[in-house]
C-alpha cells in the first residue's frame with residue numbers, strides 16, 4: 001500500500017448518550033418536510049413534495065461548541081431538526097424496514113445563509129454555499145433508536161430563551177421511515193450517514209452572541225452559541 005501524501009483528514013464524530021462517538025460519513029437533509037414551514041417560505045406543500053440536499057460531514061458542530069458566524073452572508077437563519085443516524089446501510093429499503101437501519105436520533109440545527117439561498121433559488125443554482133458551509137450543522141448527542149419513537153414528539157427551538165420554533169414530529173410530510181426509504185432509492189445508505197429531516201415553522205435570523213437551544217421530546221437537545 002502506498003503512503004498517504006498528506007495526513008488523513010480527521011474523522012468527524014457525534015457524541016452519543018451512551019458515552020461513545022458516532023463516526024459521520026455523509027450528511028443528507030430534507031427540505032420542506034413540514035407543511036407550515038413550506039408555506040412560510042412561499043411554497044405549496046400539496047404541489048411540491050420534499051426533496052434532498054447535502055452538507056459536508058465535517059460541517060457538524062458537536063459537544064455544545066460555539067458556532068462561528070459564517071462569512072459571505074448578512075442573513076444567517078436557524079432551522080431545528082430531528083437528526084437520524086444510519087447504523088446499517090442498504091438501497092431500495094422498504095418503508096416497513098427502514099427504521100431498523102437507524103442507530104439513533106439527535107437534535108440538530110440546519111444553519112442556512114438565507115440570502116445566498118434566495119439568490120440560488122432565483123438563479124436556478126445549487127444550494128451548496130447556502131447550506132453546506134463550515135460549521136453549518138450543530139448536532140447534540142445521539143440517543144439509541146430503541147428508546148425513541150420518531151413519529152411523534154414536540155420539537156422546539158429557543159434563542160436566548162425565547163421560543164422561536166415549535167412543532168411536532170407528527171407533522172412531518174414524509175415520516176422518518178418514508179424519508180429513509182425514499183433517500184435509499186437515490187443513494188446506497190451506509191453506516192455513518194446522518195439525515196436531517198426538515199424543520200417546522202418559525203425559522204428566523206441569528207446574530208452573533210445568540211444562544212440556541214433545540215429540544216425534541218424523547219430525543220434530546222442541542223446547544224450552541226453564535227460567535
Ligand code: MN
Pocket residue numbers: 029030031079081110198199
Ligand atoms: Mn432544513
